[in-house]
Amino acid sequence: MAAxxxxxxxxxxxxxxxxxxAESFPVFDPASAGSVVGYAASATAADARDAVTxxxxxxxxxxxxPAAERVTIVLGAxxxxxxxxxxxxxILSRENGKIHFEAAIDLAVFGGRFHQAAEYAASLxxxxxxxxxxxxxxxxxxxxxxxxxxxxxxxxLAILAASLPYAxxxxxxxxxxxxxxxxxxxxxxLRHLVRALPPGVLNVVTGTDEVLGPVVxxxxxxxxxxxxGSVGGGKRIMxxxxxxxxxxxxxxxxxxxxxxxxxxxxxxxxxGRLSGATFMTTGQVCMxxxxxxxxxxxxxxxxxxxxxxxxxxxxxxxxxxxTTMGPLNTARQRDYVAGLVxxxxxxxxxxxxxGEITADSPGNYLLPTLVLNPxxxxxxxxxxxxxxTLPVIPYDSEAEAIAAANDTWSGLCxxxxxxxxxxxxxVARQLRTGVTFFNNHNATAVDxxxxxGGVNQSGVGRELGRExxxxxxxxxxxxxxxxxxxxx
Numbered sequence: 001m002a003a004x005x006x007x008x009x010x011x012x013x014x015x016x017x018x019x020x021x022a023e024s025f026p027v028f029d030p031a032s033a034g035s036v037v038g039y040a041a042s043a044t045a046a047d048a049r050d051a052v053t054x055x056x057x058x059x060x061x062x063x064x065x066p067a068a069e070r071v072t073i074v075l076g077a078x079x080x081x082x083x084x085x086x087x088x089x090x091i092l093s094r095e096n097g098k099i100h101f102e103a104a105i106d107l108a109v110f111g112g113r114f115h116q117a118a119e120y121a122a123s124l125x126x127x128x129x130x131x132x133x134x135x136x137x138x139x140x141x142x143x144x145x146x147x148x149x150x151x152x153x154x155x156x157l158a159i160l161a162a163s164l165p166y167a168x169x170x171x172x173x174x175x176x177x178x179x180x181x182x183x184x185x186x187x188x189x190l191r192h193l194v195r196a197l198p199p200g201v202l203n204v205v206t207g208t209d210e211v212l213g214p215v216v217x218x219x220x221x222x223x224x225x226x227x228x229g230s231v232g233g234g235k236r237i238m239x240x241x242x243x244x245x246x247x248x249x250x251x252x253x254x255x256x257x258x259x260x261x262x263x264x265x266x267x268x269x270x271x272g273r274l275s276g277a278t279f280m281t282t283g284q285v286c287m288x289x290x291x292x293x294x295x296x297x298x299x300x301x302x303x304x305x306x307x308x309x310x311x312x313x314x315x316x317x318x319x320x321x322x323t324t325m326g327p328l329n330t331a332r333q334r335d336y337v338a339g340l341v342x343x344x345x346x347x348x349x350x351x352x353x354x355g356e357i358t359a360d361s362p363g364n365y366l367l368p369t370l371v372l373n374p375x376x377x378x379x380x381x382x383x384x385x386x387x388x389t390l391p392v393i394p395y396d397s398e399a400e401a402i403a404a405a406n407d408t409w410s411g412l413c414x415x416x417x418x419x420x421x422x423x424x425x426x427v428a429r430q431l432r433t434g435v436t437f438f439n440n441h442n443a444t445a446v447d448x449x450x451x452x453g454g455v456n457q458s459g460v461g462r463e464l465g466r467e468x469x470x471x472x473x474x475x476x477x478x479x480x481x482x483x484x485x486x487x488x
Contacts, residue, residue: 008038008091010187012047012206015054016199018191021047025207027184030097030327031317031363037095040183043207048175048215051203055146055173056221058200063143063171067124074168075118077196078111084188092185093318096153097326097364098281100319103185106157110189113161113464116448120466121169124473132482141473143171144247145223148216150237152229153179153329154284155443156186162452162463163226163249163472168201170472172224175216176204181329213240220244224472227251228286231409231457238460249461249471251286251453253384254412257405258289258441259427260302261398261418270417270439271305277415277441279310279368282328283337283388287413289441290384293401296394303352303392306370313355315365320358327364328387334364337387340380341369344391349374376404384410402430411455415441434458 011018024039043051062070085107093103130137147167151160156179167174178186183206190204205212217225217240224247227237234250241248258274260266278289294302316323328334345351350372357365368388371380381391395401405414415437418424428436434454437445446452451462462468 007036008184010038010040010184010206012041012043012051013187013191013194013202013204014047014051015203016194016197019047025180027095027181029094029363030329031094031359032361033331033363035361037091038184040187040206043205043212045211045215047207048205048212049219051175051205052146052215052219052221054200055175055203058198059143059145059173062173062198062201065171067169067171068122070169070171071118071121073197074165074193075114077193078114079196080192081107081111081189088185088188090319091188092157092182093326095182095184096156096318097329098318099323099326100321102281103318106155107189109155109158110161113158113448114165116464117165117169117469120469121166123466124170124469134482135479136482137477137479140476140478141170141470142476144472144474145172146175146221147172147224147226147472148175148177148222149226150177150216150229151179151226153182154281154286156182157189158443159228159251160186162251162468166463166469167224167226167472168197170469172472173201174203175222176202177212177216178204178206180206180208217241217246218243222246224249226463234459249453249463250459251463252412252457252459253386253410254286254454254458255290255382255384255408255410256287256413256415256433256441257291257293257408257431258415258417259293259401259405259431260295260298261416261423261427262295262298263419263423264298264417264439265419266298266301266305266417268305271302271309273440274417275306275309276444278390279325279388280442280444282325282366283368284329284333284386285442287435287442287446289390289415291381291405292390292392293395293405294392296396299392299394303370303372306392307352307354310354310368313368314358315355315367316358317363322358325355325368325388327359328366329364331364333387334366337366337385337389340383340385341371341389344371344374344378344380347375347378349378349380376407382408398427402427406430406432409456410458412458413437413441413454415439415445432456434462
């Protein structure tokens with residue numbers, strides 16, 4: 001459809017220019033059913049091929065620059081980001097549904113991750129040397145080429161920045177594919193960078209996965225695909241990448257366990273961190289707490305603490321200053337989460353619901369719920385809810401809790417809650433996840449200097465840190481024979 005001329009409409013960004021399209025698609029406000037925030041350009045397969053062509057053409061010159069020079073150029077491209085930050089935070093809150101405070105944090109993390117990447121990237125100019133004899137070996141890192149980054153709606157800019165600066169500073173060119181439900185703030189943000197970078201180094205295409213996926217993933221000129229999303233989506237990406245043996249980094253779903261130990265300090269601050277780690281962004285975070293294991297002797301204490309924290313929840317539009325929890329991003333996800341809770345109720349699990357919905361108009365709202373002592377095989381326990389609900393499961397021994405925490409398809413994050421660091425570390429070493437937090441959980445507890453990613457079906461590869469940077473390179477070994485004593 002064609003977008004109205006008086007409503008925000010974002011273009012494609014290809015080869016350094018803004019490209020409008022004949023068709024666009026509406027972006028809806030999840031806090032108000034049917035309300036349109038704006039329109040995004042609907043790219044065709046031909047548009048996507050143009051983006052790949054532009055990125056491929058820009059790659060040799062970009063890769064040939066010293067890494068330190070690329071770092072300077074990329075950081076310089078952030079110079080104008082603050083000029084419209086307030087507008088972009090408001091748009092992100094409206095298209096995503098998250099509270100305005102979280103939207104502002106999302107934008108801030110985007111810029112911060114560029115500076116973190118810069119701390120590692122300049123080292124690419126310093127080859128590793130292995131002295132002989134028999135060889136004098138030089139080890140350098142080559143850029144890979146065209147990188148496609150496909151990222152989700154929940155923390156779109158922060159998640160994009162877990163890969164984008166690392167890929168660019170490593171000498172690659174990039175095609176960014178924003179999420180279909182929250183593309184507007186991404187295009188407005190990335191436009192700042194596109195204007196400042198050499199043409200083709202960064203390209204942005206919006207549209208449907210069905211149209212764009214076969215090109216931005218399946219084109220043989222694309223040498224690395226980064227995808228953050230569901231396990232099913234990751235499997236489809238891997239299948240599309242397989243014919244060309246394209247590198248993939250997959251950060252997928254998580255059914256994250258939090259294990260409270262019997263010696264945990266559960267004061268008001270700790271319970272507040274636990275609640276925030278579960279219900280941040282209405283529970284729509286891959287690394288949020290999804291299962292809570294509690295010693296039976298402290299079960300009532302934990303429930304009472306969460307009850308007190310959640311009682312004041314105000315679910316409403318993200319731009320309302322009184323709102324503490326926004327709507328879910330889509331009606332489909334709202335209904336899925338409600339279905340999980342309904343199944344648990346039907347299986348005689350106790351369900352506690354907290355707070356009130358303060359919205360004046362219908363939206364994708366759910367209130368936070370606790371599902372008490374559900375059976376281990378219920379979907380509320382075995383599946384990733386991705387919404388504001390938490391199964392709270394009592395245990396009688398640490399061995400039982402560790403076994404239950406590890407009994408899952410996922411392996412993204414976990415957390416251990418204890419007043420004894422050595423006790424906590426001993427338990428953490430037995431948890432099979434990519435990251436384990438201590439007395440905290442979720443994005444606020446991430447060490448940006450360390451690699452991030454999951455095991456099992458929670459992902460392939462790592463983002464962030466030096467490991468995340470090297471993931472966008474290929475190792476090049478040059479071994480020169482050294483003459484041995486008396487030889488030539």
